[in-house]
Amino acid sequence: MKNKNKINIVTLGCSKNVVDSERLLRQFDAAGFSTTHDGAEKGGTVIINTCGFIGDAKEESINMILQFAEARKAGAIDRLVVTGCLSQRYMNELKSEIPEVDAWYGVNDDKKIIEDNGANYKIELLGERHLSTPKHFAYLKIAEGCNRSCSFCAIPMIRGPHKSRSIESLLEEAKNLANLGVKELLLISQDLTWYGVDLYKEQRLTELVRSLSDLGLFKRIRLHYLYPHSFPIDLLDLMSQRKDICPYLDIPLQHINDRILKSMRRSSSKKEIEELLALFRQKLPHAAIRTSFIVGYPGETEEEFNELLEFISKWKFDRVGVFTYSIEENTPAEPLGDTISEEIKQERSQRLMELQESISFDNNQRFVGTTMEVLVDSLDEENYCARSIYDSPEVDNEVYISTKFKSINQGDLIHVKIIKAEAHELYAEPINT
Numbered sequence: 555m556k557n558k559n560k561i562n563i564v565t566l567g568c569s570k571n572v573v574d575s576e577r578l579l580r581q582f583d584a585a586g587f588s589t590t591h592d593g594a595e596k597g598g599t600v601i602i603n604t605c606g607f608i609g610d611a612k613e614e615s616i617n618m619i620l621q622f623a624e625a626r627k628a629g630a631i632d633r634l635v636v637t638g639c640l641s642q643r644y645m646n647e648l649k650s651e652i653p654e655v656d657a658w659y660g661v662n663d664d665k666k667i668i669e670d671n672g673a674n675y676k677i678e679l680l681g682e683r684h685l686s687t688p689k690h691f692a693y694l695k696i697a698e699g700c701n702r703s704c705s706f707c708a709i710p711m712i713r714g715p716h717k718s719r720s721i722e723s724l725l726e727e728a729k730n731l732a733n734l735g736v737k738e739l740l741l742i743s744q745d746l747t748w749y750g751v752d753l754y755k756e757q758r759l760t761e762l763v764r765s766l767s768d769l770g771l772f773k774r775i776r777l778h779y780l781y782p783h784s785f786p787i788d789l790l791d792l793m794s795q796r797k798d799i800c801p802y803l804d805i806p807l808q809h810i811n812d813r814i815l816k817s818m819r820r821s822s823s824k825k826e827i828e829e830l831l832a833l834f835r836q837k838l839p840h841a842a843i844r845t846s847f848i849v850g851y852p853g854e855t856e857e858e859f860n861e862l863l864e865f866i867s868k869w870k871f872d873r874v875g876v877f878t879y880s881i882e883e884n885t886p887a888e889p890l891g892d893t894i895s896e897e898i899k900q901e902r903s904q905r906l907m908e909l910q911e912s913i914s915f916d917n918n919q920r921f922v923g924t925t926m927e928v929l930v931d932s933l934d935e936e937n938y939c940a941r942s943i944y945d946s947p948e949v950d951n952e953v954y955i956s957t958k959f960k961s962i963n964q965g966d967l968i969h970v971k972i973i974k975a976e977a978h979e980l981y982a983e984p985i986n987t
Contacts, residue, residue: 558632558672560598562590564622565686566615567605569742569778571638572686573695575603578664579684585673591686599633599671600625604640606712609880615640623654635659637667639712661713681727688931690965691738691947692731696724696762700744701751702781704808705819705887706848706879709744716745718753721762725769732771737965738929739766740776740946747781760789767796773967774929776800776946782807782830783821790837800943801841803834808848810865811858818851819886824865831869842944844873849906850899851879852890859902863909872917873950874910876903911977918951918975925985928953930966938962940970942980953980 561582565575578601579589588598600622604615619636626634635657641648642660649658659667668675685692699714700707728739741763743749750758766775775798782805793799809815812824822830834843847862866874878899881892928940931947937954945951955962955970962968962984970982 558598559586560588560590561601561671562593562598563601563603564592564618565603566618567603567607567611567639569693569740570695570744571603571605573683573693573742574638574661574664575601576683576686578603578667579686580679580682581664581668581675582671582673583684584676584679585668587673589684591684596630597632599635600631601635601637601667604636604638606639606641606643607709608877608882612640619648619652619655623652626654626656633657633671635667635671637661637663639709642712643708681723682730683727685731685734685736687947688964689735690929691740691931692734692736693740693742694724694728694731695719695742696746696749697743701748702745702821703819703886705817705890706808706851706882706885708882708885711884713744716748716752718749718751718758720753721758721765724762725765728766728769729771732769735965737772737967738774738776739772740778741766742778744779745781746777746779747783747785757784757786760786760792763789763799764792764796767792767798772798774798774800774943776802778804778946780805782827785830787833790833793841794838801838802844802944802946803838803841804844804946806846808846809851809858809862811854811861814851814854814858817853817887817890818848842872842950843869844875844946844950845871846875846877847906848877848879849902850894852887852893854879854894854902863906866906866909866913870913870917871910872914872944874906874914875949876906876910878903914951915975915977918977918980921972921980922975923972925969925971926953926982927967927969928955928982930955930962930964930968932964933957940968940982951978951980953982955982955984959984 563575565571582589602618605611622634625631633656636655637659641658645658665675697716697718699716700710701716746759810824926942928942930938930940932939940953969985972980972982974981
């Protein structure tokens with residue numbers, strides 16, 4: 555190998571994969587390797603951390619592998635390694651289809667990846683990472699796997715059962731992240747609400763969040779992927795008491811029709827979901843609620859889809875994502891077939907997002923003329939791009955501030971006045987700048 559000490563990790567998929575890649579990067583850093591993340595440098599070893607969640611993600615992962623396989627054949631890189639969810643799930647098939655890949659690994663093979671690439675795996679580095687995000691925010695993965703049995707989801711087959719990390723280990727990692735300059739800590743896992751059940755025999759999410767807040771090291775703590783069933787209500791009281799815990803509830807609901815919810819094995823009924831949302835609005839009236847839905851689930855009728863639209867119109871969510879159903883092998887929903895045409899799926903997706911765009915536009919108008927504190931994420935040619943406490947990186951609204959205002963830096967927390975609002979953007983001017 556010409557550049558045996560050069561490693562480039564390409565990460566696809568969710569923020570949980572980002573954390574996995576950052577752990578690998580830290581191990582290679584400690585071993586003296588030259589490392590990049592999603593870099594375009596030639597030579598060395600490329601490690602692709604794949605996603606295998608839904609059809610589009612799998613296609614993106616395969617295309618990325620094929621792209622680097624061509625580079626491997628052409629001699630532009632020295633070695634090609636594939637890991638992550640897609641590799642875990644389809645390793646045997648992919649090995650025969652893409653022989654240019656030098657090695658394939660599953661989701662729990664970090665130690666083997668490190669050692670097979672010429673480094674010594676250092677257990678003392680557990681909890682340390684080489685951040686690939688801007689240094690002012692980072693993800694904290696509190697658990698791995700999932701114990702839910704949603705009919706459409708292959709994650710439990712790929713990642714295994716839910717496995718919580720200890721509170722002590724998470725606090726230690728959080729301190730390490732604060733030492734790197736992190737101001738916003740984003741808690742992630744497949745299902746935050748189940749945290750602690752396997753390890754402590756009871757839900758411990760509220761205790762964990764309280765302990766992280768008690769550290770006093772972060773300006774913002776944000777929670778992602780809260781499952782609606784058995785939601786820890788005491789968490790809402792904690793959120794209302796602590797200014798550093800973002801008033802932000804990310805709770806994927808997937809649908810609202812009772813027949814579909816039952817087929818999806820979602821555990822909650824429409825009535826239970828609406829009671830929970832009412833409690834959110836009661837205890838945290840100013841919180842942003844983010845959710846996601848699946849359209850085109852097998853057998854979804856026009857009437858059932860319209861029920862979903864009516865539900866969205868009623869609750870006026872701050873953030874909504876939509877997925878069109880894709881059949882996943884060996885999931886409980888697979889025998890139901892893929893009964894809704896792609897044309898109808900796309901049409902329903904478009905109608906839902908048009909409705910949500912109108913709601914988002916109306917919701918955002920309430921901010922015009924108000925002041926808020928924002929965290930500056932990046933800079934483009936015309937604007938600083940920032941986020942409020944109601945927004946998570948990459949998936950939510952951005953606050954744009956003209957670059958005519960100087961002395962603003964990435965990672966700054968500044969106060970701004972909102973002067974204009976669109977469906978997905980706020981425009982602001984800094985105060986006292």
